Amino acid sequence: MHIPDGFMNAGVSAAAGVVSAGGIGYSLVKAKETLSEKLAPMAGLVAAFIFAVQMLNFPVAAGTSGHLLGGCLAAILVGPYAGAVAVAVVLVVQALLFADGGVTALGLNVLNMALITSFGGYAIFRLIRGVLPANRGSVVAASGIAAVLSVVLAALGFVVEYAIGGNGGASITTVAAAMLGTHVLIGIGEGIITALTIGVVLGVRPDLVYGAQDLLPTLQLRDPSIVAGRP
Amino acid sequence: MAAKRTTTWAVVVGGLLVALGLAFFVSRFASSSPDGLNKVAIDQGFDDTQTNHPTADGPFAGYGVKGVDDQGLSTGLAGIVGVAVTFGVGLLLFAFVGRRKAASGEGEAAAATASSGSAP
Numbered sequence: 178m179h180i181p182d183g184f185m186n187a188g189v190s191a192a193a194g195v196v197s198a199g200g201i202g203y204s205l206v207k208a209k210e211t212l213s214e215k216l217a218p219m220a221g222l223v224a225a226f227i228f229a230v231q232m233l234n235f236p237v238a239a240g241t242s243g244h245l246l247g248g249c250l251a252a253i254l255v256g257p258y259a260g261a262v263a264v265a266v267v268l269v270v271q272a273l274l275f276a277d278g279g280v281t282a283l284g285l286n287v288l289n290m291a292l293i294t295s296f297g298g299y300a301i302f303r304l305i306r307g308v309l310p311a312n313r314g315s316v317v318a319a320s321g322i323a324a325v326l327s328v329v330l331a332a333l334g335f336v337v338e339y340a341i342g343g344n345g346g347a348s349i350t351t352v353a354a355a356m357l358g359t360h361v362l363i364g365i366g367e368g369i370i371t372a373l374t375i376g377v378v379l380g381v382r383p384d385l386v387y388g389a390q391d392l393l394p395t396l397q398l399r400d401p402s403i404v405a406g407r408p
Numbered sequence: 409m410a411a412k413r414t415t416t417w418a419v420v421v422g423g424l425l426v427a428l429g430l431a432f433f434v435s436r437f438a439s440s441s442p443d444g445l446n447k448v449a450i451d452q453g454f455d456d457t458q459t460n461h462p463t464a465d466g467p468f469a470g471y472g473v474k475g476v477d478d479q480g481l482s483t484g485l486a487g488i489v490g491v492a493v494t495f496g497v498g499l500l501l502f503a504f505v506g507r508r509k510a511a512s513g514e515g516e517a518a519a520a521t522a523s524s525g526s527a528p
Contacts (some may be wrong), residue, residue, distance in 0.1 A: 345454025
């Protein structure tokens with residue numbers, strides 16, 4: 178879903194740049210509060226893993242492909258703040274090193290693929306978890322469904338931006354219908370990859386899944402004398 | 409309990425190996441069809457508004473390594489570069505974040521977690 182330079186006019190590109198710079202700056206500050214020591218290398222891994230999986234375009238319809246966006250996955254693994262920053266790192270590297278996604282469009286791409294997917298996806302994930310039983314199966318299911326919807330939200334982001342400042346004069350209603358239809362299909366791929374990845378990490382180290390930390394024992398006493406001393 | 413706990417670094421190294429494997433070996437099998445947005449742009453006739461990318465002549469532009477003729481190898485090597493750079497940038501950024509957090513006191517954080525037992 179990388180927007181190249183030229184699709185959007187300078188005004189909407191610059192506005193998105195300001196919003197994204199502010200959003201990522203704020204996320205970096207907030208990540209300090211939510212990111213524990215052990216999650217720091219995890220956040221680096223999340224960026225690298227998302228880069229790798231984003232290379233793997235899968236076919237979704239005749240002559241159309243899609244790839245993981247990763248924001249929802251990142252948010253569930255390391256929290257929405259660190260997750261948004263990790264995806265932004267991927268997008269900046271892609272734009273500068275691999276000429277994927279425009280440079281003036283970087284703000285638009287960070288807004289759609291890092292901020293909207295991480296925060297929107299994580300909010301949906303929490304909502305779904307709220308109505309499901311508190312167990313690992315629910316975490317996997319919620320992550321898959323939230324990931325599908327996060328891609329649809331990102332596509333909606335593009336539609337709104339195109340309505341405000343898109344070039345080329347395409348009809349906004351047909352663009353909206355085409356974008357949403359295609360990205361529901363791409364979202365299914367996103368949901369499968371996200372649920373699989375969360376399932377694997379839950380199996381190896383459930384405490385490394387930020388969105389599942391409420392499933393862990395809240396307090397672990399290692400010194401039996403503390404227990405003995407209690408009335 | 410949890411006698412054989414996988415260390416965080418083991419998870420990170422294992423995850424990186426998976427990422428490198430995907431980027432090097434699997435990337436060559438990726439679909440070359442336009443992605444969802446590009447397809448919509450083509451169908452709706454606004455793909456020609458795209459302008460030249462400022463780094464289009466870079467050594468890794470378009471997920472390939474300039475001068476490597478074998479398409480699959482070129483893509484795979486570009487993938488390894490990308491995994492290494494994103495991990496490096498991410499780690500440096502978050503290591504910096506982690507260090508500043510560590511200075512704010514571990515005891516407080518532990519006490520807060522114990523008393524609230526809060527969900528994220």
